[in-house]
Amino acid sequence: MSLMDDDRPQKKTAHEIGSDLSMLSxxxxxxxxxxLKTEIARLEAEATKKASGRIAAESLFRS
Known part of the structure; x- marks a missing residue:
């Protein structure tokens, strides 16, 4: 490994569901x-946003 390798941007940590965890510190x-907590919060926020939009659209068409 050369010194040039240290200057490269490091790959963002990722997690694959079901991957082997035994080698991780x-x-x-x-x-x-x-x-994963951050991703769960992002997913929940998007689900809430979409549910709100759907409820608003349904109430518009019911009137």
């Missing part, structure tokens, strides 16, 4: 948990 596991 405690810090890596905690980082993945935080990554």
């Amino acid at each position: 405690v810090d890596e596991l905690k980082a993945r948990v935080e990554l």
Whole structure:
């Protein structure tokens, strides 16, 4: 590995559901948990946004 490799941007941590976790350190596991928590919050926010839009559209057509 050369010094030039250290200057490259590091790949963003990703998590694949069902992947082998045995080789990860405690810090890596905690980082993945935080990554997944952030993603869950993003998914829930989008679901709420879409549900609100659907409810507004349904009420518009019911009037």
